[in-house]
Amino acid sequence: NDTSMQHRNLNHMTREERFSEAMRRTLYALKVLLPREGWTPVGPEMKYLARAIKEFTFIIHAGVFIPCIMSYGTNEQIAKWFPLAADFRIIGTYAQTELGHGSFLRGLETIATYDRANQEFIINCPKITAMKWWPGDMGKSANHVLLMAELVIDGKKYGMHGFMVQIRDLTTHEPLPGVTVGDIGAKLSFESVDNGFLYLQNVRIPRENLLSKLSEVHPDGTYIKKGNQRLMYGSMVRVRVNLIAHEIVMPLAKACTIAVRYSAVRRQGLINPSKEEVPVLDYVAQQHKLLPQVATVFMAHFAAKQLVKMHHDYSLEVEKGNTSQLPELHALSAGMKACLSEQGAAGAEIVRRACGGHGYSCGSGLPFIVNRMLATCTYEGENTVMQLQCARYLIKCADQAKKDKLTGSVWYLSDFSNMSCTAQTFGDLQEPSVLVKLHERRAKCAVQHAGKKMQNMVKNGTPAHDAWNMMATLLINAARAHIMQYVVGTSVTYISELSCSASLKKILTQLCALYALHNINSNCGDFVKFGCLTSAQCDLAQEAEFNLLKQLRPDAVGIVDSFDFTDDILQSCLGAYDGNVYERLFEWAKQAPMNKTEVHQDSYQYLQPYLHEGRDVLEGRGRNSKL
Ligand SMILES: CCCCCCCCCCC/C=C/C(=O)SCCNC(=O)CCNC(=O)[C@H](O)C(C)(C)COP(=O)(O)OP(=O)(O)OC[C@H]1O[C@@H](n2cnc3c(N)ncnc32)[C@H](O)[C@@H]1OP(=O)(O)O
Numbered sequence: 001n002d003t004s005m006q007h008r009n010l011n012h013m014t015r016e017e018r019f020s021e022a023m024r025r026t027l028y029a030l031k032v033l034l035p036r037e038g039w040t041p042v043g044p045e046m047k048y049l050a051r052a053i054k055e056f057t058f059i060i061h062a063g064v065f066i067p068c069i070m071s072y073g074t075n076e077q078i079a080k081w082f083p084l085a086a087d088f089r090i091i092g093t094y095a096q097t098e099l100g101h102g103s104f105l106r107g108l109e110t111i112a113t114y115d116r117a118n119q120e121f122i123i124n125c126p127k128i129t130a131m132k133w134w135p136g137d138m139g140k141s142a143n144h145v146l147l148m149a150e151l152v153i154d155g156k157k158y159g160m161h162g163f164m165v166q167i168r169d170l171t172t173h174e175p176l177p178g179v180t181v182g183d184i185g186a187k188l189s190f191e192s193v194d195n196g197f198l199y200l201q202n203v204r205i206p207r208e209n210l211l212s213k214l215s216e217v218h219p220d221g222t223y224i225k226k227g228n229q230r231l232m233y234g235s236m237v238r239v240r241v242n243l244i245a246h247e248i249v250m251p252l253a254k255a256c257t258i259a260v261r262y263s264a265v266r267r268q269g270l271i272n273p274s275k276e277e278v279p280v281l282d283y284v285a286q287q288h289k290l291l292p293q294v295a296t297v298f299m300a301h302f303a304a305k306q307l308v309k310m311h312h313d314y315s316l317e318v319e320k321g322n323t324s325q326l327p328e329l330h331a332l333s334a335g336m337k338a339c340l341s342e343q344g345a346a347g348a349e350i351v352r353r354a355c356g357g358h359g360y361s362c363g364s365g366l367p368f369i370v371n372r373m374l375a376t377c378t379y380e381g382e383n384t385v386m387q388l389q390c391a392r393y394l395i396k397c398a399d400q401a402k403k404d405k406l407t408g409s410v411w412y413l414s415d416f417s418n419m420s421c422t423a424q425t426f427g428d429l430q431e432p433s434v435l436v437k438l439h440e441r442r443a444k445c446a447v448q449h450a451g452k453k454m455q456n457m458v459k460n461g462t463p464a465h466d467a468w469n470m471m472a473t474l475l476i477n478a479a480r481a482h483i484m485q486y487v488v489g490t491s492v493t494y495i496s497e498l499s500c501s502a503s504l505k506k507i508l509t510q511l512c513a514l515y516a517l518h519n520i521n522s523n524c525g526d527f528v529k530f531g532c533l534t535s536a537q538c539d540l541a542q543e544a545e546f547n548l549l550k551q552l553r554p555d556a557v558g559i560v561d562s563f564d565f566t567d568d569i570l571q572s573c574l575g576a577y578d579g580n581v582y583e584r585l586f587e588w589a590k591q592a593p594m595n596k597t598e599v600h601q602d603s604y605q606y607l608q609p610y611l612h613e614g615r616d617v618l619e620g621r622g623r624n625s626k627l
């Protein structure tokens with residue numbers, strides 16, 4: 001309720017106004033509202049902010065830069081930089097992606113060469129493709145970067161390492177010598193974020209600025225490895241784990257809230273010709289668009305909670321020196337980020353489109369959400385690349401399953417029990433245990449199918465890397481199937497263990513079944529091809545989904561109300577709690593800058609001459625037509 005936190009109408013602001021407004025609001029929130037004993041920029045308050053502020057700055061500073069200091073810094077380096085970063089006395093970003101490389105990290109070209117005589121690293125972008133490009137907060141805000149660069153000592157390359165590099169003067173904010181930095185220009189979304197470019201030319205930093213938890217360089221240039229070098233990729237794992245809740249579940253919940261509320265208000269057309277116009281939410285076609293997306297919000301939320309717990313437990317083990325969980329966590333986080341961002345972004349567009357013309361208006365709040373969710377499919381690991389990383393792990397596990405009993409998220413790959421489905425009615429197919437088994441079997445068959453195809457190609461003389469490349473689409477499907485069985489399985493377990501009222505558990509169970517059935521019906525080719533379902537059972541699966549839509553329709557608005565977004569957070573004329581859609585749309589449109597004058601001044605410049613001529617024609621005064 002603090003007016004300083006209330007959103008102004010972002011759609012009627014320029015990009016620079018939005019950049020300034022987001023910075024003002026974020027700093028106000030962080031500096032005024034939140035500091036409490038033990039506050040940290042990655043604590044629960046940040047989660048509140050991520051929910052409450054439609055556009056805020058310093059996402060990378062708080063969500064990536066600071067956690068990286070904790071992950072890659074020694075205790076001394078943490079003691080030095082964490083307090084400065086937590087109090088915003090330094091503003092940082094995570095500068096890894098380059099103009100020429102983002103996915104293939106071994107191809108990064110920025111070099112950090114050790115200068116033994118001066119005990120410094122010389123940072124250099126040897127050519128334009130080495131320039132850092134995309135990091136958030138880097139164009140105009142950050143004065144430091146956590147620079148990911150190839151470490152070179154005496155001409156020998158040691159791979160990607162993290163370096164703390166100051167890029168702007170802490171007083172004047174001017175770029176330092178050797179630093180060319182700026183904003184990369186307009187993007188599909190994240191208008192308020194200054195994603196930037198950074199060209200470093202022979203910038204010198206002290207030896208102590210190599211973040212040295214995992215490796216260090218002694219004054220004489222001796223390189224010491226201190227841990228599993230794959231932990232150098234740990235920041236990306238953490239962000240992939242965290243972004244699911246904040247950048248996928250939360251925005252999709254907002255979009256569903258808007259679309260379901262609007263669909264309950266919007267009357268359009270007739271179902272029974274003898275009755276009055278119906279709310280579009282009464283159309284089964286509309287329920288089929290909206291309710292599976294509502295279900296996705298809950299299931300992705302439950303699965304993300306499990307992943308966050310797994311990441312937390314893994315982090316505790318890493319502190320003890322045990323990194324054995326890293327391969328599974330990497331595969332799961334990469335796969336979850338890719339598959340849920342794909343589902344979430346597609347789902348947000350489905351519900352936007354379900355709102356007709358007003359869903360195309362920025363006043364609905366939906367285009368903002370859709371465009372922003374599209375970015376989740378690219379950043380923090382482009383989805384295709386992430387799905388292939390997940391598949392790489394699955395293929396290895398499938399081989400291992402032939403001789404070992406697997407555990408963890410891949411346990412089903414060594415489950416050779418009879419998994420045939422005996423469902424005879426659509427009710428049988430709404431049973432959580434049946435749905436879990438179906439998803440496990442489909443995933444196991446998809447992984448084995450891709451693996452078998454590649455093995456056969458290699459047996460016939462195809463090089464393994466070519467077989468991998470040619471079967472990539474099957475591998476990606478296997479990764480998706482694996483994640484779907486993980487989401488369904490963890491959600492069923494989570495709901496069964498949830499202590500809540502029977503009526504709430506019934507609704508959550510129905511939503512879980514809806515999510516699973518919608519996934520089956522959207523991928524029934526796999527389920528039939530792998531013998532999981534007969535054609536007749538596929539019909540029952542569709543019947544089961546339609547039955548759940550009917551059961552959930554009466555509670556649809558109550559379910560999205562439970563997300564408890566305020567009108568200020570939603571910023572939507574269609575999704576406001578009072579349902580006064582038309583009055584809100586009209587008021588919103590009238591505030592558009594285009595309407596600040598009755599006649600737009602450019603009309604006088606370009607249109608007026610023709611208007612006069614038009615009047616002459618209308619009043620019978622001919623004119624020499626030159627047309
Ligand atoms: C309150 C805060 C809320 C959070 C809100 C967040 C908002 C987000 C805003 C947006 C921020 C965006 C930031 C960015 O985009 S940062 C840049 C992200 N970039 C990437 O993700 C790059 C993706 N590419 C890679 O990770 C690697 O290049 C790739 C893994 C694809 C390949 O690496 P490499 O060639 O070195 O490895 P291989 O494929 O050959 O595999 C080698 C082995 O290493 C294992 N591996 C790979 N990655 C990891 C990892 N991350 N962790 C652990 N292990 C890993 C891989 O499995 C191989 O193992 P095996 O040999 O055993 O199979």
Ligand SMILES: Cc1cc2nc3c(=O)[nH]c(=O)nc-3n(C[C@H](O)[C@H](O)[C@H](O)COP(=O)(O)OP(=O)(O)OC[C@H]3O[C@@H](n4cnc5c(N)ncnc54)[C@H](O)[C@@H]3O)c2cc1C
Pocket residue numbers: 060093094095096097100101102103104133134135136190195375378379380381382383384385388
């Ligand atoms: C909004 C936003 C914010 C970002 N913030 C940051 C940030 O703060 N810090 C940072 O360092 N970076 C950031 N990035 C950059 C982001 O991490 C990269 O864009 C991402 O990693 C993808 O890399 P790329 O852009 O080089 O695409 P590429 O890797 O070039 O991908 C291009 C295409 O090639 C395909 N492809 C690539 N490799 C393979 C493969 N092995 N197999 C099959 N297909 C492949 C991809 O699937 C894709 O379709 C941000 C990007 C965006 C959009």
